[in-house]
Amino acid sequence: MARAFDQHEPPAWLRAAKSALLAGLIAFGLFLPLIGIRTEQDINNALTFRTRWPLLAAMVALIIAARFVQMIFIVPFVARRKERQRRDTTPPAAPASWRAKVSRWFVPAALGFVMAYPILVLLLNRSSGAIKWIDNFGIQILIYVMLGWGLNIVVGLAGLLDLGYVAFYAVGAYSYALLAKNFGLSFWLLLPLSGILASFWGIILGFPVLRLRGDYLAIVTLAFGEIIRLVLINWVPVTNGYAGVGGIPRPSFFGLPLDASANGFAATFHIPFSPLQRVVFLYYIILALALLTAGLTLRLRRLPVGRAWEALREDEIACRSLGINTTNTKLTAFAMGAMLGGFAGAFFAARQGFITPESFTFIESATILAIVVLGGMGSQIGVAIAAVVMIGGTEAMRDLDILKSVFGAGFDPTQYRMLLFGFAMVMIMVWRPRGFVSSREPSVALKQKKAVAADLIGEGRG
Amino acid sequence: MDIFLQQLINGLTLGSIYGLIALGYTMVFGIIGMVNFAHGDVFMVSVFIALITLLVLTQALGMSAMGLALVIVMIAAMAFTSLINWAIERVAYRPLRGSFRLAPLISAIGMSIFLSNFVQDTQGPRNKSIPPMFNDVIALTSGPGYHATLSYKQIVIWGVTAVLLVGFWLLVRHTALGRAQRACEQDQKMAALLGVNVDRTISLTFVIAAALAAVAGTLYLMYYGVVSFSDGFLPGVKAFTAAVLGGIGSLPGAVIGGLLIGLIETFWSGYVSSSYKDVAAFSILAITLIFLPQGIFGRPDVEKV
Numbered sequence: 040m041a042r043a044f045d046q047h048e049p050p051a052w053l054r055a056a057k058s059a060l061l062a063g064l065i066a067f068g069l070f071l072p073l074i075g076i077r078t079e080q081d082i083n084n085a086l087t088f089r090t091r092w093p094l095l096a097a098m099v100a101l102i103i104a105a106r107f108v109q110m111i112f113i114v115p116f117v118a119r120r121k122e123r124q125r126r127d128t129t130p131p132a133a134p135a136s137w138r139a140k141v142s143r144w145f146v147p148a149a150l151g152f153v154m155a156y157p158i159l160v161l162l163l164n165r166s167s168g169a170i171k172w173i174d175n176f177g178i179q180i181l182i183y184v185m186l187g188w189g190l191n192i193v194v195g196l197a198g199l200l201d202l203g204y205v206a207f208y209a210v211g212a213y214s215y216a217l218l219a220k221n222f223g224l225s226f227w228l229l230l231p232l233s234g235i236l237a238s239f240w241g242i243i244l245g246f247p248v249l250r251l252r253g254d255y256l257a258i259v260t261l262a263f264g265e266i267i268r269l270v271l272i273n274w275v276p277v278t279n280g281y282a283g284v285g286g287i288p289r290p291s292f293f294g295l296p297l298d299a300s301a302n303g304f305a306a307t308f309h310i311p312f313s314p315l316q317r318v319v320f321l322y323y324i325i326l327a328l329a330l331l332t333a334g335l336t337l338r339l340r341r342l343p344v345g346r347a348w349e350a351l352r353e354d355e356i357a358c359r360s361l362g363i364n365t366t367n368t369k370l371t372a373f374a375m376g377a378m379l380g381g382f383a384g385a386f387f388a389a390r391q392g393f394i395t396p397e398s399f400t401f402i403e404s405a406t407i408l409a410i411v412v413l414g415g416m417g418s419q420i421g422v423a424i425a426a427v428v429m430i431g432g433t434e435a436m437r438d439l440d441i442l443k444s445v446f447g448a449g450f451d452p453t454q455y456r457m458l459l460f461g462f463a464m465v466m467i468m469v470w471r472p473r474g475f476v477s478s479r480e481p482s483v484a485l486k487q488k489k490a491v492a493a494d495l496i497g498e499g500r501g
Numbered sequence: 502m503d504i505f506l507q508q509l510i511n512g513l514t515l516g517s518i519y520g521l522i523a524l525g526y527t528m529v530f531g532i533i534g535m536v537n538f539a540h541g542d543v544f545m546v547s548v549f550i551a552l553i554t555l556l557v558l559t560q561a562l563g564m565s566a567m568g569l570a571l572v573i574v575m576i577a578a579m580a581f582t583s584l585i586n587w588a589i590e591r592v593a594y595r596p597l598r599g600s601f602r603l604a605p606l607i608s609a610i611g612m613s614i615f616l617s618n619f620v621q622d623t624q625g626p627r628n629k630s631i632p633p634m635f636n637d638v639i640a641l642t643s644g645p646g647y648h649a650t651l652s653y654k655q656i657v658i659w660g661v662t663a664v665l666l667v668g669f670w671l672l673v674r675h676t677a678l679g680r681a682q683r684a685c686e687q688d689q690k691m692a693a694l695l696g697v698n699v700d701r702t703i704s705l706t707f708v709i710a711a712a713l714a715a716v717a718g719t720l721y722l723m724y725y726g727v728v729s730f731s732d733g734f735l736p737g738v739k740a741f742t743a744a745v746l747g748g749i750g751s752l753p754g755a756v757i758g759g760l761l762i763g764l765i766e767t768f769w770s771g772y773v774s775s776s777y778k779d780v781a782a783f784s785i786l787a788i789t790l791i792f793l794p795q796g797i798f799g800r801p802d803v804e805k806v
Contacts, residue, residue: 068584072550072577073623076557086631088556200603247791253602254536258741259790262783265738269783273776401734405610412607458618464611469596472604 055110062106066099074098146420153181153326157319173318175434178325178390182383183430185329187410187422189379192336194408195417196345197372198352200257203264204407206244207237207377209271209399211384216284216394217277226290230385237381238374240267245373249366264404271396283395290389292320321390328386332379333419339375348372406430406460413467415474424475433460503642506649508771509764514655514724516763517662521717522740523747523755524669525710531686531750532706533598538609539589541737542616543711547582547718548728549620552629554578555722567634571723575661578715586711587704595700613733621730630727658720665716666756669709673752682706686750735779739766742786748799757797 075095081087152159160172186208193201214233218224224232244263248256271278278284289297295304297317305312339345347368350358359365388394410429414421436456467475522544529537554577558564564573593612597604635657638650673679681702684692693699721736722728743762747754762782769781789796 065584065588068581069588072553072581073546073620076553078549078553078556078624078629080627086552086556086629087560088553200606247787251790251794254606255745255790255794257606258536258745259787261738262786266780266783266787269777269780273780402614405614409607409610412603416603454622455618457614458622461611461614461616461618465593465608465615468604468608468611469593472597472600 051115052111055107058110059103059107063099063103066102067095070095070098149423153177157322161315170315170318173315173322175437176431177322178318179434180426180430181322181325181329182387182390183407183410183426184423185325185332185383186380186407187414187426188329188332188336188419189376189383190407190411191417191419191422192339192348192379193372193376194411195422196336196340196352197348197369199369199372200253201260201373201376202257202401202404202408203244203260203262203267204376204380205399205401205404206260206264206267207241207380208384208387208403209267209396210237210240210377211381212388212394212398213271213278213284213384214381215385216287216388219288219389220284220286223288226288226385226389230382233385234378234381237384238378241373241375241377242370245370249369261401261404264399265401268396268399271399278396281395281397283393283397284388285393287388287392287394289317289392290321290324321386325386325390328382332382335375335379336419344368344371402457409464413464413474415476418474418476421474421476428475429460429463432463433457503647503649504771506641507647508767510649510651510655512764512767513760514658514763515767516743516760517658518717518721518724518759519736519740519743519763520756520759521662521665521713521720522736523743523759524713524752526741526744527747527749527752527755528682528706528710530744532682532703533594533605535594535605535609536741537710538606538737539593539612539616540710540714541735541740542613542733543582543586543589544714544718544721544736544740545728545730545733546585546616546620547578547711547715548722548732549624549629549730550581550715551575551578551719551722552631552728555631571719575716575719578719579712582711582715582718583708586707586714590704590707595703598703613737617730617733624730626730628727628729631722633726634723654724658724661716661720665713669713670752672709678702678705738786739782742782742789745786746789746796748796751796751798754796754798 074091076088076090078086078088156177157169157173160169160177164172186204190201190204193199193204211233214236215226215229218229218232219226244260248259251259272280274280291297292304295302295307297304297320299305299312303312304316340349347358347363348371350361350363351365351368351372355365358368387398391398406429410425411422413429414423414425433456436452436459522540525540525543526537529535529540551574554574555570558570558573564570589612593608594605597608635653638652641649641651673682681692681697682705684695684697685699685702689699692702739762740759743758744755745758746761747756747758762785765785766778766782769775770778773781
């Protein structure tokens with residue numbers, strides 16, 4: 040150990056204090072203009088500023104304290120653990136079997152939970168609270184789970200980096216909204232139609248970008264996503280521009296609308312009408328759609344086309360030399376991902392009843408891609424977990440009254456939702472660059488399926 | 502003819518600002534092969550820092566010489582923005598170096614969301630505007646009807662951009678730092694073996710990129726006089742388009758690309774339709790990447806098995 044020989048090394052607390060002071064100095068520089076000074080309009084609408092020194096001092100103190108704690112406790116702890124891991128060459132046996140047991144029961148348990156979720160919520164809450172729980176958490180998270188799984192086909196399986204996925208979501212949503220409003224077609228007819236239209240767009244947009252790879256592909260798909268949004272904004276005669284499309288018809292239950300009308304669901308079954316019925320119905324639609332996506336992905340992975348996707352992700356040149364038509368393989372991946380995005384879009388329009396181009400910004404695409412990558416590309420369970428953490432977490436920020444009691448009544452947690460979302464994206468990537476679930480189930484195996492470490496999975500160059 | 506001349510002047514002005522931001526993209530991409538998604542938001546942050554410094558100078562310290570104030574504002578914006586970008590690289594990108602390819606991209610997107618929301622939360626969501634300055638113009642044409650004019654602001658923007666570009670070019674070509682940067686661009690491991698401090702070089706690249714973005718930010722504030730927290734995305738994407746159009750990794754390419762994008766945007770809004778001007782920029786991005794992926798000055802990407 041080098042440390043034993045070095046007599047002049049300062050004590051640990053001194054080094055930690057020095058480092059903490061340096062961090063505080065840097066934090067002071069970082070926060071001085073933006074936190075220390077706030078620009079404001081005065082009565083004459085001219086811009087003035089006021090200083091916020093206490094807040095700045097608090098932030099700097101917080102950084103100093105955090106750095107000191109990190110240097111004193113966390114750094115030696117991590118170093119000790121690394122040292123232990125280095126010495127321990129025998130793999131720990133007990134946690135592995137425990138982990139296997141958990142992973143075997145995790146999927147059925149999670150499935151059972153999402154099936155029973157509305158009933159559980161109803162048992163625990165009254166009607167108004169239940170709507171919030173099912174709508175804000177259940178449906179919202181499931182939409183993102185479905186979008187994540189749809190994009191997972193393109194990014195996780197085929198290895199094509201798509202930053203404009205929201206375009207297909209928008210195509211699906213506007214297809215349903217415009218066709219249902221202008222031609223009075225039903226949700227159940229338009230759901231597949233929206234998917235087909237979206238997959239057409241997937242092929243149209245996929246065709247020119249076949250030659251592109253990596254970051255370039257990401258940027259061009261981003262450009263396409265933005266072009267579609269800008270067209271939706273500017274093509275006012277059809278899309279009504281910024282004002283959006285309102286009064287979109289809701290899905291019906293075997294022809295029975297879920298409203299208070301005389302031929303509605305409640306009247307037919309002679310039960311009192313409650314908006315809860317519609318919310319629960321929508322919940323099960325999106326659950327069915329999400330499970331359809333998951334099942335489709337599982338089956339596709341065993342078909343030749345699914346294997347071709349994964350082969351393409353691992354090595355495109357090898358793929359081509361083995362006679363796989365990479366053009367068709369890429370286009371099917373784009374079309375399949377786009378179709379699922381279109382389904383989700385049609386559902387989104389039917390659930391909201393009102394859509395504007397502002398629902399389909401780049402941030403949406405980034406969120407969906409982040410869910411796929413944070414979950415661990417290609418891992419369906421990981422994607423679902425990431426959607427629950429990121430979307431559930433930001434939704435939960437909406438009504439945390441505890442924070443109000445800590446920071447005072449003027450504190451509005453919703454304001455900091457996206458701030459924390461962005462910060463969490465960075466931190467999760469730094470902590471686990473390969474995502475939450477870092478092992479994969481192989482698609483093809485000889486005798487026994489062994490989990491594959493994510494580091495060994497190709498990330499795709501396309 | 503007057504309209505043409507006017508659009509040409511406006512386009513070159515806008516293009517100078519895009520070019521300065523594009524240099525940041527192209528430098529970072531050249532050295533670590535990563536699209537720094539947060540760069541547009543770093544630019545936006547620099548506009549806010551310039552705005553705050555200007556307010557402090559004119560209102561608290563009572564400075565009335567606008568020319569001198571602007572110089573101080575620019576230096577302050579460069580210093581603070583550089584520090585911020587240095588910290589971003591240290592926190593969000595350095596731990597991911599050598600990790601798999603998507604990780605830094607996602608991290609950068611997260612940083613971009615973080616920065617725009619940070620500014621929204623600390624400075625408020627409203628547009629911030631300051632009274633216009635340097636309003637004098639030179640009429641370039643005479644006669645009845647519309648006149649093309651060249652404002653002092655535009656001359657300042659051209660001048661500052663030109664001086665900076667020359668200085669920057671000398672820095673990259675003739676200093677030890679520039680040599681280290683070019684070495685890291687070619688082969689990081691080899692550069693490290695030959696005694697180049699790779700981490701420090703990459704950090705300094707981010708610092709220089711931020712300083713150039715801060716110059717663009719100060720000029721942007723002077724020219725438009727209004728900024729909001731969401732103003733990072735579009736200039737960012739357009740500057741990236743400029744970098745790609747010029748050939749990513751190429752420094753003169755970024756400037757030429759910036760000027761081209763600025764010209765295309767102003768001519769498109771002048772002659773075709775101003776509501777589709779962003780569509781034009783995005784279409785150019787897509788068309789360039791599809792038909793000319795290496796850009797105007799870029800080297801073709803050779804694929805190795």
